[in-house]
């Protein structure tokens with residue numbers, strides 16, 4: 001199925017330009033929504049969207065979150081990154097008000113996360129969908145919309161999420177990616193001011209993933225705050241204003257993607273090239289300035305790390321010529337967010 005993300009002319013309007021639509025009556029045929037943002041003006045816009053300080057959450061003897069701090073500014077997108085079991089979902093669930101903290105302070109839109117008045121102001125997309133198995137897709141979305149004062153048109157959301165064709169399909173028969181998209185629709189249908197998206201693109205095909213990225217960008221343009229978790233570094237780089245990397249329940253790094261990747265010394269860069277797998281790198285290592293690191297990072301993908309200057313590039317290409325090897329896709333770049341992540345959290349698989 002081809003997914004399209006139509007951008008109606010009202011998409012991305014700031015809140016003050018967004019016309020309010022009256023709450024629909026029982027037989028009201030909803031009109032298309034006025035952008036994805038909330039039409040509600042927050043009574044306390046001076047508070048950050050989410051403020052977490054010293055959060056602790058235990059499950060029996062397991063300390064899932066161990067003194068975590070983060071701040072999501074209004075209208076910004078924050079990506080929470082971390083290895084499996086780092087405590088991301090637990091943190092998000094405490095912020096959503098689904099779990100009670102054992103310690104620390106959490107404020108969401110300036111309120112206690114369990115405050116009932118917060119419910120209509122936040123949208124939640126839980127990890128793995130979270131739909132009712134027997135309910136049809138359009139019924140589920142209409143059910144969630146019925147709980148909101150000023151919902152988006154469910155049919156419109158189904159359409160932009162490419163779900164119109166499966167509107168009558170029970171949730172349990174939707175594919176994993178369709179369940180994820182429906183779950184996203186449910187999170188957005190109430191025009192929230194703040195959205196929690198726990199691994200929103202897990203299991204999605206590249207088209208659906210792009211669509212979700214477009215939606216998150218549109219939410220941000222509409223002034224909606226977004227806290228998402230992801231394992232995809234390119235997703236965090238593409239979407240987030242602020243990235244928080246957690247490990248073992250603690251923050252190990254935080255900043256904009258640019259700050260995190262620039263945090264290494266100026267002279268730390270990478271030269272990458274592709275060539276035949278299994279080259280003996282001993283001579284190359286010897287020819288390069290002291291302290292430079294060379295390895296075959298992936299099969300046939302070679303990585304030289306350190307201060308990359310024109311002389312280093314020349315040494316590498318000369319060595320390739322001596323080996324009778326054509327270096328393909330030769331690039332020089334800063335370290336990626338993935339490199340930063342792996343350096344901070346280790347390269348070993350977590351249990």
Ligand SMILES: Nc1ncnc2c1ncn2[C@@H]1O[C@H](COP(=O)(O)OP(=O)(O)OP(=O)(O)O)[C@@H](O)[C@H]1O
Nearest residue numbers: 059062063064082083084085086087088089090091
């Ligand atoms: N309901 C629970 N009961 C007991 N332990 C739990 C429960 N939920 C999570 N944990 C444990 O808490 C720790 C943090 O889990 P959490 O799901 O928050 O991590 P995560 O970073 O979201 O992981 P993933 O990336 O795999 O989704 C893990 O050790 C996990 O096993």
